[in-house]
Amino acid sequence: MKSGKFTLPLAALLLLAACIAGLPTSLRRDIADEHLRLQHAQHDLEQSRQLVFRQVAANPDLFRAVPEPARWTAQFQAAQETLRTAGETDRELAQLAGRNRASSRSEAEALLTKERNLRRTASDQSQAVIAAASHWFNFRKDLSANVDRMKQDYEAVRTIDLAPVTKTVEQAEQDWPSKKEALAARLDALREIPEQAGKEWNSSAASLELTAQGEITDTQLAPLIEVSDTLSADPALIETKAADLRALSGQLYDSWDQILVDLDAPSSESGEQYRERIRTVRNHLTDIAARQSETSSSEHWVPVSESAFHAVENDVGMSVAHKDAGLFDSEAVTTPQPAGFAYIAPESQDSNQYGYWNHDGGQSVWTWLPQYLILRELLWNHAYRPVALDEYRGYRTAQSVGRTYYGQTTPASPPKYGTHGSFTQSTYASSRYVQSGGYTGSAYSARTSARGSFASAAHPEPQKTPSLADKRAGRQFGFGAGSPSGRRFGQHAGSRSFGRGFGRRR
Helix, strand or coil: CECCECCCCHHHHHHHHHHHHCCCHHHHHHHHHHHHHHHHHHHHHHHHHHHHHHHHHHCCCCCCCCCHHHHHHHHHHHHHHHHHHHHHHHHHHHHHHHHCCHHHHHHHHHHHHHHHHHHHHHHHHHHHHHHHHHHHHHHCCCHHHHHHHHHHHHHHHHCCCCHHHHHHHHHHHHHCHHHHHHHHHHHHHHHHHHHHHHHHHHHCHHHHHHHHHCCCCHHHHHHHHHHHHHHHHHHHHHHHHHHHHHHHHHHCCEEEEEEEEEEECCCCCCCCCEEEEEEEEEEEEEECCCCEEEEEEEEEEEEECHHHHHHCCCCCCEEEEEECCCCCHHHCECCCEECCHHHCCCCCCCEECCEEEECHHHCCEEEECHHHHHHHHHHCCCCCCCCEHHHHHHHHHHHHCCCCCCCCCCCCCCCCCCCCCHHHHHHCCCCHHHHCCCCCCCCCCCCCCCCCCCCCCCCCCCCCCCCHHHHCCCCCCCCCCCCCCCCEEEEECCCCCCCCCCCCCC
């Protein structure tokens, strides 16, 4: 302050100037343009609805006993509801534009994007009805060409070769007998599609004959159009279901873990998302008879909700989802557990395809077979510590009641696994969560730093993958892993004899 005059800081002057300036001219113009587009969209929707149902009314015999008009009415109503929501957003935008404050720019841009997306969605809904209705109206106009196309579609369905997927399924049924019923039911449903197409084609023989003679009526034409639509969609449906069935069969040959290796909470000002870093470790059986497999590992950041983030704050270093070979991905266990413990054989079994209990020296310790050492290292983050039988018993006791095992010998003793565990704090010491002071809430942690900057750790961009934590919210079952990427390792079994069935955990 000089000479009795008050001088504003530069930052305050810039802020004041921005407020005076109001919303950018280009944004205000876009808001006005979108308002006009919304009005046009509302008018076009009503015009389209009237046009469609005038034509329906003009062809009563064609639509007398078919569900299409009711379906189109519902679709138009859905589009109208979408535009109603867009109209509410448009009114909010108009208020912001009227106030014309620069501080509202971000809110206005977000609302403009929302309104635009709603308008486009309603337009797509309306256009879908018009396309479907036009197909019905035009089928009769070019009857010969449509019947020829119908014959081509039936031939495409009839000649689809299901032998490859049948072979895949039958092999999986042989390798995993417990899944035979589930796989067979899906294969039967797939085979039913071309069989049903044949029945529908045969049922249309009389109508096709009348069509060839030019004597078919509108009442007789409607069922023929419905069969034509079914036959047109069947080839893509068969291909999709066959691909799904091959993928489902393939799931049985994989065991996998999704390990939470890091957490990242955004600062309050950043606007970034909560994230988990997930390592997917997959062991794929390449030859069951020869006991050969290969292991792969991939790692990436996954954006998650705040609630999902907080649900696993105690589980860094843990396997937050695990699936055994011989199970579908939908059967994955999502109760967090120490990584690698799920591969160890129960005490009563003594051994499995992954290793055996070594009872030498008066203490029982789990010993991995040589061909699974890479799997072991990936699960334990290259810091494997032998698992003694007493520790494994504690894990099985917790597992039997659906509780997470953190390696505590008593409820009051320090944990070994999980975010606050001694093993995790040393093995994942370089993680972003550790560097940010994420362990400081633990009564067993020696760290005293406050959560702060993440600048000391690498910050890869989150990949566009499904949210693992959101899918397992509430400790639900049924989340499957994505396809892994990264280095793959071939493995060959040793000569040691195994316990119960290969590929299954008891």
